[in-house]
Amino acid sequence: MTLFLQRIIDGLQNGAIYSVVAIPMVLIFKATTLINFAQGELAMIGAFFAFVFAVQAFNMNIILATILAMILAAALGMAIERTMLRSFDPTDHLPVVLITLGVFYIINALAGDIWNYQAQNLPDDTNLLYQLPLIGDWMQGRSSFFTSETNRLGLRIQHDSVGLVGALLLMLLALHVILNRTKMGLAFRGVSSNTESSRLVGIRVGRILSFGWGLACAFGALGAILVMPRITLQPNMMLTVLVYALAAAAFGGLDSVGGAAIGGFAVGLLNSVILGYVADIDRLSSLTAAPLAMPVVLLLVVLWFKPQGLFGTKTVERV
Amino acid sequence: MSDIMLQVKDLQASYGQVDVLRGVDLEVKTGEVCVILGANGAGKTTTLRAICNMPIVQSSGSITFAGQDVSKADTGGIVGQGMAHVPQGRGTFPELSTMENLQLGAYVRKDKEVDDDVDRWFQMFPVLKERKDQAAGSLSGGEQQMLAVSRALMSRPKLLLLDEPSLGLAPIIIEDLFGTFKQINQDEGTTMLIVEQNANLALSIAQSAYVLETGSIALSGPAAQLRDDPAVQEAYLGA
Numbered sequence: 391m392t393l394f395l396q397r398i399i400d401g402l403q404n405g406a407i408y409s410v411v412a413i414p415m416v417l418i419f420k421a422t423t424l425i426n427f428a429q430g431e432l433a434m435i436g437a438f439f440a441f442v443f444a445v446q447a448f449n450m451n452i453i454l455a456t457i458l459a460m461i462l463a464a465a466l467g468m469a470i471e472r473t474m475l476r477s478f479d480p481t482d483h484l485p486v487v488l489i490t491l492g493v494f495y496i497i498n499a500l501a502g503d504i505w506n507y508q509a510q511n512l513p514d515d516t517n518l519l520y521q522l523p524l525i526g527d528w529m530q531g532r533s534s535f536f537t538s539e540t541n542r543l544g545l546r547i548q549h550d551s552v553g554l555v556g557a558l559l560l561m562l563l564a565l566h567v568i569l570n571r572t573k574m575g576l577a578f579r580g581v582s583s584n585t586e587s588s589r590l591v592g593i594r595v596g597r598i599l600s601f602g603w604g605l606a607c608a609f610g611a612l613g614a615i616l617v618m619p620r621i622t623l624q625p626n627m628m629l630t631v632l633v634y635a636l637a638a639a640a641f642g643g644l645d646s647v648g649g650a651a652i653g654g655f656a657v658g659l660l661n662s663v664i665l666g667y668v669a670d671i672d673r674l675s676s677l678t679a680a681p682l683a684m685p686v687v688l689l690l691v692v693l694w695f696k697p698q699g700l701f702g703t704k705t706v707e708r709v
Numbered sequence: 710m711s712d713i714m715l716q717v718k719d720l721q722a723s724y725g726q727v728d729v730l731r732g733v734d735l736e737v738k739t740g741e742v743c744v745i746l747g748a749n750g751a752g753k754t755t756t757l758r759a760i761c762n763m764p765i766v767q768s769s770g771s772i773t774f775a776g777q778d779v780s781k782a783d784t785g786g787i788v789g790q791g792m793a794h795v796p797q798g799r800g801t802f803p804e805l806s807t808m809e810n811l812q813l814g815a816y817v818r819k820d821k822e823v824d825d826d827v828d829r830w831f832q833m834f835p836v837l838k839e840r841k842d843q844a845a846g847s848l849s850g851g852e853q854q855m856l857a858v859s860r861a862l863m864s865r866p867k868l869l870l871l872d873e874p875s876l877g878l879a880p881i882i883i884e885d886l887f888g889t890f891k892q893i894n895q896d897e898g899t900t901m902l903i904v905e906q907n908a909n910l911a912l913s914i915a916q917s918a919y920v921l922e923t924g925s926i927a928l929s930g931p932a933a934q935l936r937d938d939p940a941v942q943e944a945y946l947g948a
Binding site for chain 2: 572576577579580582583584587588589590591592593594595621
């Protein structure tokens, strides 16, 4: 029973990581109905921006470094949309998706060239969660319940996992406010719903697409900065996460921000629980590649039975 | 303000290789209801699309709207200057609620009276108020058309373009809708350019009319005159 609970907790911890990459992916899907394969790498480069500001060059406080990195990542995302994607017919998905794949490799290679492929040494004060006012001390502190040791229930629940889930909820809240309570957010949802009519109400669609890319990249960077103490900072940090995030986004429905968050937890849980037990079966324990296949299997199952995902829009129109 | 709301000269338009309009000239006077009649494929929808310079058509020619040359302006800019377009097939935002559709209609406005206008159109179309939190895509055809018209009026347009508003609606709803158009035209002074296949009804509320045939204007004149024209009667009024 304790083992089962621990697997659930581990699953949720990993799930939060998948969610933070899946959410920006959904934002871009909502704006453009295309899957941005470069999302993981854009988040990774965002984390490196923060690393440069906080560690390599300017020795900034990580909170300030995070804000600057988010702005820079947003600018990069907007620039990519403007220069590489805008001129293509958005209804023809293949070239655009291929471009995002290209962007993926370019960013990965550039990052590898600049920072090499070794994991960077991250000082403790680059853990954004530890530096937050009010709760930072608590997360860094050593309560007897949330520690890296086994607590009195026989479980390991780390502070920063709790913090990560909390941060994820805050991200969702922020996005909810931006998308549902601001004029720009309403315009964004309008473009997502009907591009042609958006033009007819006077929305400059190009600007909204830029906004969507900027928003996605800023939040992607934030997510990567939050998880980098856990998954290390190096150019390939998002490679496996991307596969899980993709499954999470599809599970939640590709166009539902909340769905992507729940999808992330679902993928994390399934992965941890099912694979935990599969690994206990002697004959199957040698299947070391199984974890990566897991999200793909989930993806197939979801697409087979519920193509619009759990929370996605199934377009119902009466004429 | 000049008497001419919209002046279109030598409008040509195509979709890629397919030429649809071959030099259309038309004029809509301020405050009037003008109707464009024509068979399927004559280019009625394309005319409206080209007037707002929608990216889907490539067009050339001169378009003067409220005294300003808008031939080169982009769709968003033209809408900002006071033209609203209710496209064929309603053009609502199906995933958004009725209320959000109306708010988006007021996207170009910066004043504080948006809520007042929402109330006004809710009074005109009470059923929309009942559906205000419902997704637009779940409304019936007639309700969606009312929403599309209200959405367009939310921008407080000088000129309202309506593309086949009767399409797919029951006759009794169509009659109501045209009654409402007439009322809005009289009460608000909104100039209207309506593209319609339901010629009888359209001519009954219009002051002037054009007949479009294979991409150019075949006939034009006061609506009453066209209604009595034997050629129009035979071709469009089923006489």
